[in-house]
Amino acid sequence: DIQMTQSPSSLSASVGDRVTIACRASQSISRYLNWYQQKPGKAPKFLIYAASSLQRGVPSRFSGSGSGTDFTLTITSLQPEDFAIYYCQQSYSTPRTFGQGTKVEIK
Amino acid sequence: QVQLQESGPGLVKPSQTLSLTCTVSGASISSGGYYWSWIRQPAGKGLEWIGHIYTSGSTNYNPSLKSRVTISVDTSKNQFSLKLSSVTAADTAVYYCAREDHIIVVPDASWLDPWGQGTLVTVSS
Numbered sequence: 001d002i003q004m005t006q007s008p009s010s011l012s013a014s015v016g017d018r019v020t021i022a023c024r025a026s027q028s029i030s031r032y033l034n035w036y037q038q039k040p041g042k043a044p045k046f047l048i049y050a051a052s053s054l055q056r057g058v059p060s061r062f063s064g065s066g067s068g069t070d071f072t073l074t075i076t077s078l079q080p081e082d083f084a085i086y087y088c089q090q091s092y093s094t095p096r097t098f099g100q101g102t103k104v105e106i107k
Numbered sequence: 108q109v110q111l112q113e114s115g116p117g118l119v120k121p122s123q124t125l126s127l128t129c130t131v132s133g134a135s136i137s138s139g140g141y142y143w144s145w146i147r148q149p150a151g152k153g154l155e156w157i158g159h160i161y162t163s164g165s166t167n168y169n170p171s172l173k174s175r176v177t178i179s180v181d182t183s184k185n186q187f188s189l190k191l192s193s194v195t196a197a198d199t200a201v202y203y204c205a206r207e208d209h210i211i212v213v214p215d216a217s218w219l220d221p222w223g224q225g226t227l228v229t230v231s232s
Contacts, residue, residue, distance in 0.1 A: 001170070034218045043203055044154065046220035050210070055220070087154055091209075091217040095169040096144075096156040 002026050002090050006099035012107040017078045021102045023071045023088035031067045032092040038101075039084045047086075048073065078104070109133040111204050111223035118229050119198075125191040125228055129204030130184075137162060137182040142207035144219060145178060145189045147200040155200075159207055160187055194230045201225040 003026035013019050023033065031051040036044035046055050048064040051071055061076045075082055083106055088099040115127035129143070136143065144159040158168035160178045168176045172191070180187040191198060203225045209217035 030215070032215050032217075036219075043205075043222035043225050044219070046218055046222075049218040050213075050216040055218075089154075089219070091207075091215055094167040095158075095171075096219075098154040098156070100153045 001095055002029060002093060002097050004088055004090055004097050004099040006086075006088055006102045008102060009100065010103040010105060012105045013078050014107045015078055015080055017107075019075045019078055019082075019104060021073045021086055021088075021104075023066075023073070023099050025069045025071075025090055025092075028068045029090045029092035032090055033064075033066065033071045034089045034091060035062075035064055035073045036087045036089065037082075037084045038087065044087060075104075109206065109221055111206065111221060113202060113204050113223045113226040115226060115228070117227055118231065119194055120232050121195055121230055122193055125189070125194050125198060125230070127189045127202055127204075127226065127228070128186050129188070129223060130186050131206075132185070135182075136180060136185050136187065139163075140211075141209075142217070143178075143180065143187045144205045144207050146203045146205060146219070146222075148203070148225075149200040157189065157191075157202075196230050199228065199230045201227050
């Protein structure tokens with residue numbers, strides 16, 4: 001199985017801050033990396049596919065980058081509705097695997 | 108707009124079989140081109156992929172659950188189902204169904220969207 005490791009596990013930030021979340025794969029996954037946002041009691045919401053392609057309707061303050069084993073999700077100018085848990089997920093092979101999540105909290 | 112909805116018992120006894128169904132609306136499962144997936148999430152923990160089924164019926168399962176999991180599809184009802192046998196308390200979780208979509212020319216560039224709202228299954232006597 002491909003292991004996905006996110007860092008940090010949690011972070012505190014203020015509205016307007018720039019936030020960066022890292023995701024590392026245990027082997028190269030090319031660009032087959034997705035990002036999801038999950039709020040309490042809700043299903044994950046799909047944000048980004050193929051490392052950097054924004055899903056339709058996702059605000060442009062979200063962006064993704066990376067390839068191979070190292071990826072990042074960046075949120076420029078954090079908004080109140082962005083406080084949530086973010087997960088990365090690889091689609092390079094089965095079983096599909098997720099990172100452990102990064103909780104973005106209000107400072 | 109494609110929507111998915113999980114249904115099934117919220118309480119299952121240890122050693123029994125957990126059975127859930129995902130009903131798809133707004134699209135036909137038999138139209139092809141997608142994997143239909145199950146994912147679970149224990150309370151306060153991360154997401155675990157259980158497996159998926161293609162329209163043709165071919166499946167992939169998580170090796171950690173493979174001996175206990177069966178995913179099937181019923182195109183006549185536009186549903187797909189999950190069976191997990193010999194459950195224990197460790198199988199208590201919110202279970203989600205989701206569609207795995209992909210870029211036509213790059214099948215490995217796939218993602219899970221949309222998701223059902225999730226259903227809590229508790230394993231307890």
